[in-house]
Amino acid sequence: MPAKVTCKVISNVHVTPTVFILSFTSEPGFEFKAGQFISIIIPGAGPNGRDLRRAYSIASAPETNPVELCVKLVENGPGTNYLHSLKPGDEFNGLAPYGNFTYVTPSEKTAVFISTGTGIAPFRSMIRSGVYQSNPPQRSIFLFGVRHEEELLYHDELSANEHVEWIPTVSRPTKETSLFKGRVTDYLRANPEFIDWMGSEYYLCGSGDMIKEIKEILSSHGVTKEAIHQEKYY
Numbered sequence: 001m002p003a004k005v006t007c008k009v010i011s012n013v014h015v016t017p018t019v020f021i022l023s024f025t026s027e028p029g030f031e032f033k034a035g036q037f038i039s040i041i042i043p044g045a046g047p048n049g050r051d052l053r054r055a056y057s058i059a060s061a062p063e064t065n066p067v068e069l070c071v072k073l074v075e076n077g078p079g080t081n082y083l084h085s086l087k088p089g090d091e092f093n094g095l096a097p098y099g100n101f102t103y104v105t106p107s108e109k110t111a112v113f114i115s116t117g118t119g120i121a122p123f124r125s126m127i128r129s130g131v132y133q134s135n136p137p138q139r140s141i142f143l144f145g146v147r148h149e150e151e152l153l154y155h156d157e158l159s160a161n162e163h164v165e166w167i168p169t170v171s172r173p174t175k176e177t178s179l180f181k182g183r184v185t186d187y188l189r190a191n192p193e194f195i196d197w198m199g200s201e202y203y204l205c206g207s208g209d210m211i212k213e214i215k216e217i218l219s220s221h222g223v224t225k226e227a228i229h230q231e232k233y234y
């Protein structure tokens, strides 16, 4: 059951020009499963000064503290500008945990994580969680798409993880890069032999357009909807 939590900011730092990581502790400490989200209360930002709420996937593992959110600053967006303005020591409120987007893949299968932008957050939590680490998949593939190299999130951490095949794709590189040039969808279309399509489970997170296009590709390879888990941000 979601419950109200009061969160105290530990740090709030930009990791790319538009994405920041907000770390906090909470009272009472809340329990969540990797992949779930918190609904943040944005005070007075709604019509007639009412509060608004915005959902944010938790990017840290359930077993660790502080809790981390990975947020893209949206121009004139009330939720992201509120979170962006918070400083160490500030308090904010939320309701948590919410969501069914959790890790469920049996160990004999491959887990394929596909995200763009801050859609990486729930997957970072999953891969670092006890549930995943005590029962890892046979193979783990992580396709992560951004426009420019500077937008890569958790790149050092995930490229150093020897249990994960980390495949960043850059659709509009600004300089020479050894990374795949194109979108995550281009990567899947260009590398059809790379995945055991039917022996895998798929976790998709990010924009609705990206999720729709990936699902069309999966469907063309015979993947059924039972093997697809998704979290649509917008």
Ligand SMILES: Cc1cc2nc3c(=O)[nH]c(=O)nc-3n(C[C@H](O)[C@H](O)[C@H](O)COP(=O)(O)OP(=O)(O)OC[C@H]3O[C@@H](n4cnc5c(N)ncnc54)[C@H](O)[C@@H]3O)c2cc1C
Pocket (backbone or CB within 6 Å): 037, 054, 055, 056, 057, 058, 069, 070, 071, 072, 073, 074, 076, 077, 078, 079, 080, 081, 099, 117, 118, 119, 121, 231, 232, 233, 234
């Ligand atoms: C279950 C769930 C989990 C989410 N987790 C995260 C998360 O971990 N990190 C995160 O940054 N966002 C996340 N979001 C999106 C978040 O809830 C807000 O929609 C977003 O932060 C914009 O809020 P806002 O009030 O600043 O702007 P709004 O005025 O509400 O949004 C303006 C527009 O911004 C666009 N937009 C929204 N989110 C993004 C995004 N992430 N990247 C690019 N454009 C966007 C949409 O087109 C939207 O219509 C999640 C959404 C859902 C439903």
